[in-house]
Amino acid sequence: MTAMSFVYLAAILFAIGAAAVLLRRNAIVAFMGVELMLNAANLVLVAFSRMYGELDGQIMAFFVMVVAAAEVVVGLAIIIALFRARQTISLDEPAELKG
């Protein structure tokens, strides 16, 4: 099993995440898709870091994890505020903005 296999795996995870964002109508599931995409990028960074025998990629993965955590905080706050107002988190339901 070479490090390149992990890159292919990451590409698949990224595609699944992107599909979830674009296709699923539940805000939480779409949000999980974004997180999957970020983690796929982390996997690529770590895999290449391993392949080249240096630490750069792994250090970057740490930065990405911290940023992703901050993003979760903001994202969930917005989703909860919206849920309190509407009692639903469907992305189809809010339809005030059109055109």
Added chain:
Amino acid sequence: MNFVTPEIAWAPLTPILIVLGAAAAAVLIEAFIKTPATRRLVQLTVTIGALAVALGMVVVQWVGLGDSAGTVVMTGKITVDAQSLAWQAMLLVFGILAALLFAARTADGEESFTSLGSVPPGSTEERLARRAGLQVTEVYALLLFAVGGMMLFTCITDLIFLFVALELFSLPLYIMVALARRRRLLSQEAALKYFLLGAFSSAIYLFGAALVYGSTTQIDMESIGIAIDFIPSNDAMLLAGAVMVVVGLMFKIGAVPFHSWVPDVYQGAPTPVTAFMGAATKAAATAALVRVMYLAFYPLEWELSWMFWAVAIASMVVGTVVALVQTDVKRMLAYSAVAHAGFILVAFAGLTPEALTALPFYLLTYGLATIGSFAVISQVRERAEDGGVAAEAVRLGQWAGLGRRSPLLAGAMALFLLSFAGIPLTAGFIGKFEVFSAAVAGGAWPLVLIAVLASAVAAFFYVRLIVLMFFTDVPEGAQDTVAVENDLLTRIVIIVTAAATVLLGIVPSGVLNVLQDAAVFLVSAG
């Protein structure tokens, strides 16, 4: 593996450290000052003070540059050069103007932001919060974080740290969009859309950066540019990575087909926030795209040019055509912003040195007109049935006869619209002229031809609003439905931006000369 402590030259980072330090202080002020009215005053003073001091520091650094191109703060990570200082100064000016708009109030003492962001719209808790006089003064801290992140965004030369700065300025914007006082459902929905699409685009950007790292073994832009020369340019992983990085940045600029968030967010966000993000996000994202293209991906110029052409043409055409049929002023300006994203991308054709002067100037003129026009929008209000002042009057029909109600507001709005359209004697004309000549110098005359045609069509919907304001009578029985606000801070912003738009249109040479000196990137790697 041994660890080498990086050497950091802190001095050139002073303006950014001041802004981010003030942001941290602003969070503390939230915790320690209990009275909302005092807190608002302190926050406003701290915010404007910090931004003004940082602006002064940027100018001092600019003067101190002399003949040198700048300083490498941290090898391969951050470089503060003349180009970056020019963008930083621009962002600070936008930040100060936005802070003034944030503090603006209506005659009834009503701010643009909700009294408590966490309570549901229309609930008892919301009424209680309003009666208690609560205010979301956190917006000033968020504004400082956003400005600091954007300033950092213009001087980072490393793809991963660029991602960190991207999120640093995006996250505060997501929150600020959700905090409108009126039409809160709309505002929260816009925030959700902005957040999901923004996070989606950052993830695309990050994956692209990781792929570029994989194919070049480098992550700082200069080394990437050098490494690309040694690998075949049809390397699929490198091309995919480069395209994804550029797509992530184009999302922030708001170019078609990555524009779907623009109209919703422009319409739903509180108007001062729309003004700020419309001007500043575009400027910061353009600055980063310039650096990425000129430092890292210039060897791929030919491979990526099809993408810039396609996106630029699509943005100009879609933005212009869809803006023609809008009936909401904020949405119309949003689609005009999409068209302007196309004009910005036109300058990237050929990656000429001229574009390094043209782009900052264009973004400056565009940003001033954007802040000014949204400041005008925040002053035109509907009148509530009890005689008080209600939400903003954003339907086009409600703007009929504004020229008679308030010649100053309508005149300023007309000026900004003419500047958007690129009519001579306004700043927008010089900006467009510079951008188009940069593209012609890059050999992209077909692109410029389309851009000129799009400008001509776009002039139609700008002029339509001007005709509506000055040459249409107020409909019978609708005289009392629109109220014109008279807030001092907003008036200051409108007058400053209008004056700057005229000045830059008539005597642009001073600023252009300064920006010509800024058209250098400091390249450190050998």
